[in-house]
Amino acid sequence: MLEGKYLDFFNQISQKLKKENIFTDKLHTYAYGTDASFYRLTPKIVIKTDNADEVATILELAHEMELSSTFRAAGTSLSGQAISDSILIVTSRNFRDFRVSDDKSLISLEPGLTGLEANNILAPFGKKIGPDPASINAAMIGGIAANNASGMCCGISQNSYKTLSSMKLIFKDGTKLDTACEESKKAFRKSHGDFLQGLKQIASDTVNDEELRAKIEKKFKIKNTCGYSLNALIDFEDEFEILQHLIIGSEGTLAFIEEITYQTVEDLKDKSSALIYFKDVEEACNAVTKLKLAREAGTIIVDAVELMDRAGLRSIENDPAMPEYIKDFDENVTALLIETRAVSDEALDVQIKQLEELLAEFKVVRDIYFTKDVAEYTLYWKIRKGLFPAVGAVRELGTTVIIEDVAYPIERLAEATLELQELFKKHGYNEALIFGHALEGNFHFVFTQDFSIESEVKRYDAFMNDVVNSVAVKYEGSLKAEHGTGRNMAAFIEVEWGKTAYEMMKRIKNLFDPKNLLNPGVIINDDAEAHLKNLKPMAATNDLVDKCIECGFCEPTCPSNDITLTPRQRITLNRLISQLESEGKLEEAKEYKDLYQYDGVDTCAACSLCATACPVKIDTGALTKHLRYEQITPRANSIATKIANNYASTLSGMRFGLGGANLVHKILGTASMNSLTSTFREWSGGAIPKWSPYLPKATNIDITFEQKSSDKKIVYFPSCLARSMGKSSESSVEEELFDVTVRVLKKAGFQILFPDNLNELCCGTPFASKGFKEQEKMKSDELEKELLKITNNGEIPVLCETGTCTKKMLDNFSSNMKIYEPIDFSLEYLVDALEFEKIDDPITIHTNCTTRKMGLHENFVKLASMCAKKVIVPENVKCCGFAGDRGFNFPELNKSALRFLKDDVKDAKLAFSTSKTCEIGLSEYSGLDYNSIFYLIDRTSKAKNI
Numbered sequence: 001m002l003e004g005k006y007l008d009f010f011n012q013i014s015q016k017l018k019k020e021n022i023f024t025d026k027l028h029t030y031a032y033g034t035d036a037s038f039y040r041l042t043p044k045i046v047i048k049t050d051n052a053d054e055v056a057t058i059l060e061l062a063h064e065m066e067l068s069s070t071f072r073a074a075g076t077s078l079s080g081q082a083i084s085d086s087i088l089i090v091t092s093r094n095f096r097d098f099r100v101s102d103d104k105s106l107i108s109l110e111p112g113l114t115g116l117e118a119n120n121i122l123a124p125f126g127k128k129i130g131p132d133p134a135s136i137n138a139a140m141i142g143g144i145a146a147n148n149a150s151g152m153c154c155g156i157s158q159n160s161y162k163t164l165s166s167m168k169l170i171f172k173d174g175t176k177l178d179t180a181c182e183e184s185k186k187a188f189r190k191s192h193g194d195f196l197q198g199l200k201q202i203a204s205d206t207v208n209d210e211e212l213r214a215k216i217e218k219k220f221k222i223k224n225t226c227g228y229s230l231n232a233l234i235d236f237e238d239e240f241e242i243l244q245h246l247i248i249g250s251e252g253t254l255a256f257i258e259e260i261t262y263q264t265v266e267d268l269k270d271k272s273s274a275l276i277y278f279k280d281v282e283e284a285c286n287a288v289t290k291l292k293l294a295r296e297a298g299t300i301i302v303d304a305v306e307l308m309d310r311a312g313l314r315s316i317e318n319d320p321a322m323p324e325y326i327k328d329f330d331e332n333v334t335a336l337l338i339e340t341r342a343v344s345d346e347a348l349d350v351q352i353k354q355l356e357e358l359l360a361e362f363k364v365v366r367d368i369y370f371t372k373d374v375a376e377y378t379l380y381w382k383i384r385k386g387l388f389p390a391v392g393a394v395r396e397l398g399t400t401v402i403i404e405d406v407a408y409p410i411e412r413l414a415e416a417t418l419e420l421q422e423l424f425k426k427h428g429y430n431e432a433l434i435f436g437h438a439l440e441g442n443f444h445f446v447f448t449q450d451f452s453i454e455s456e457v458k459r460y461d462a463f464m465n466d467v468v469n470s471v472a473v474k475y476e477g478s479l480k481a482e483h484g485t486g487r488n489m490a491a492f493i494e495v496e497w498g499k500t501a502y503e504m505m506k507r508i509k510n511l512f513d514p515k516n517l518l519n520p521g522v523i524i525n526d527d528a529e530a531h532l533k534n535l536k537p538m539a540a541t542n543d544l545v546d547k548c549i550e551c552g553f554c555e556p557t558c559p560s561n562d563i564t565l566t567p568r569q570r571i572t573l574n575r576l577i578s579q580l581e582s583e584g585k586l587e588e589a590k591e592y593k594d595l596y597q598y599d600g601v602d603t604c605a606a607c608s609l610c611a612t613a614c615p616v617k618i619d620t621g622a623l624t625k626h627l628r629y630e631q632i633t634p635r636a637n638s639i640a641t642k643i644a645n646n647y648a649s650t651l652s653g654m655r656f657g658l659g660g661a662n663l664v665h666k667i668l669g670t671a672s673m674n675s676l677t678s679t680f681r682e683w684s685g686g687a688i689p690k691w692s693p694y695l696p697k698a699t700n701i702d703i704t705f706e707q708k709s710s711d712k713k714i715v716y717f718p719s720c721l722a723r724s725m726g727k728s729s730e731s732s733v734e735e736e737l738f739d740v741t742v743r744v745l746k747k748a749g750f751q752i753l754f755p756d757n758l759n760e761l762c763c764g765t766p767f768a769s770k771g772f773k774e775q776e777k778m779k780s781d782e783l784e785k786e787l788l789k790i791t792n793n794g795e796i797p798v799l800c801e802t803g804t805c806t807k808k809m810l811d812n813f814s815s816n817m818k819i820y821e822p823i824d825f826s827l828e829y830l831v832d833a834l835e836f837e838k839i840d841d842p843i844t845i846h847t848n849c850t851t852r853k854m855g856l857h858e859n860f861v862k863l864a865s866m867c868a869k870k871v872i873v874p875e876n877v878k879c880c881g882f883a884g885d886r887g888f889n890f891p892e893l894n895k896s897a898l899r900f901l902k903d904d905v906k907d908a909k910l911a912f913s914t915s916k917t918c919e920i921g922l923s924e925y926s927g928l929d930y931n932s933i934f935y936l937i938d939r940t941s942k943a944k945n946i
Contacts, residue, residue, distance in 0.1 A: 021048040027595040031569035036551045038400045039080035040536035043088035050094045052258040060174030070519045071252035073140035076552045079486025081251040081522045108261040111142025127264040130158030134385040138553045147484040148249035153304040167244045168259040179240045196239045206233040223407045223442045223481035227493045228505045252519045254512040268341040270348045273377035274370040279363040280332035285414035287362045288438040292410045306337040311433030395448040406471045407442040407481035416475045427463040442481040451535040472496035490525035539579035544623045545571045554610035559881035559897035564599035567610035567620035605883035607849035628771030644775040648759035651724045655698035662697045689888035694923040699726030701738040703754045710751035719802040721916040732929045748833035755786040763805040780812040803914040804850040834941035842870035844908035848918045849879040867940040874904030882921040898925040
């Protein structure tokens, strides 16, 4: 319950911004109190912002009322800099405009784009942004710049600081500045002359302090994000260059980044990687030192060197993708993942040979092998990027996984690493492991910690103090190389930098934010125990998700990420509910459950794409299905059983409903039908499903057509959708999907077989999505039995035109039948039997969530490219959010998931997918008529004359 100044702020800001983007309820404020760190604060107010004007409005009012604000992008930050107990300003996924310069040397990005999206924009030009954090698929540009996040290849030469061109900024009172615009700078000089003079004075004092200047030069020869970017004070003379470079790595404590313009870097396509296993960590570190010195001397080209110690290898050795021999390594073996990139394949061969010669003196336990195979080296790097979450997945239940981030001078790397391992032993962190960007002397070390026991917290404190003294004092390294200071290392900045430098940082903060209203407690924090405050509990809730470390990698794939909750937020709320129940606070737990129903259960598509982005494959969709199962009443279960036992009648009822709806549509017209059904839906409180002009008409298939006998046989199992849902009144196609599929199969020379009792058969998907496990199994078992009969115990392959149904059969069947969806079936059987002629019309395809989970996206692109000269793949749509019938009952989910679709496919003329229900929403929100890929195959192919 808001009160005092917060209530006044809420009342005023609600008059200026969209109320649906302002959250004060306990569900959403708690959900947004989670980031990837091991700290938790619950904001009083959360505001999702779509543009810079909204941010300026919030800051101006908050400054006037002296209320603190924290900025949050993706929340993948690890040091506690994206949480608040006051006002949390969230850059929404709609805050995403961009511009690329004519010569492609610059890209201007708003803060809501992810690093991956930025690189996808630049990829056609052979360019990318410099920063490459392991979280790049999820981390947003605002956070990447504000934390000076670097990564595996960019080092200190291509990070945000070094590749910054200009910025648009919003200051504490809502004032805006564009450092690329002379008019903006002129106005800022006029309004903020004293500020700029103060900044120049700080820079002058720093430059004139020889000892401080020398320390800064030395500290930034290695990766360093501990404290402010003091190098800006000595690297530049122009006050605006100093200003904008201070913003890099300032973690939202100085200003808000409205837009950043990066200098792009070359993305060399000729690459090779090697995973090399050394006898121990000292030998590996010595090899790193030699590689680094050779690169600096210009005698070799090496772009990245990643170290994984034996404990790190152990955490991933059971991954099916990893070679079996890793399990046989002794306790000391340490791996280096090395990558080199070149301008041509010939140059790459030369570089590989040079690296092999340089490394020949070191003791390895397996032969050195560099691969150019894209799939192979992509796998290496995927495993490395997922190492931190993978470690978290094997932690003891209820503990927190902590990742620290340090850098050492390269010449002292081996001895410093050995000392770090000794500190693990001294403090009993026997599970700790080391990995990281070895070429930059930058290591992450990971360990697990129980914060629920006071003695364990004291052990952690003692360990961290020893680490601080070792890294910062003895070896003069960085306590935070790339993760940012946050709350995690704020108490130790003075230890690392000394009193003079720390006082300079305080002067910077005071100049930009004298009232300490921007992200207070982050970077500048005089509390010596700040690193021990507001620690996040990690209660067990369900085996399906307990491995989650709340890293946020899953969030960009989730279709509900902009409308209700993300997978990470769903998990953290379930943990809270379980914690409250374990503490006997049942009434409060029920309150959260009630609040969670719509946001957590009803509007979860349960598409499970989150599992494809999660390094340890956590499937929050499975959790949602489990919760739906728990909510099933005896009456609902009885109805589901009756439906399952009378499936033909159910489909008849569906056809009757579709027929009736389309008849009314035909009489009233689209506009009147839309108005009428919308009114009824509003009156019913959403109980009446949404009507769409792309709602299919009823259809009924006829399997008694004439066909020739052939040795090439295929069992065709038409899905429930193909057997009941036809083309819509808006559709441009003339025939039904079943008829087109049959014609394609005949054209390819197949004799088509159908299972007996077809009208009663179902794969179980409609029941599974609603949590009806028993009915799902019953229908799945029935179908498997009939298919085994018609396929002669699996001798004949099975085709289903709907990918979702295919995957359900593959997942549920105990037999080894060969079951295909349209994409792989076409590539395996149709390509050899048909001749294809590409059409000129540009097409777009939608790889639905099931097809993506089956790993068939690239195959879909390949198949579509055989049929059309131009294939458009919308990068901003993964799952469409229709989710079976959820698109009718919760259409806002479908609308939100497809909010970028129309722009992404604007150049397409035709559109194709592999699921009828997906195609309903895709058609409505794109303006294109989406149909099965079989329509395209039929149009572009003919039988081969053999």
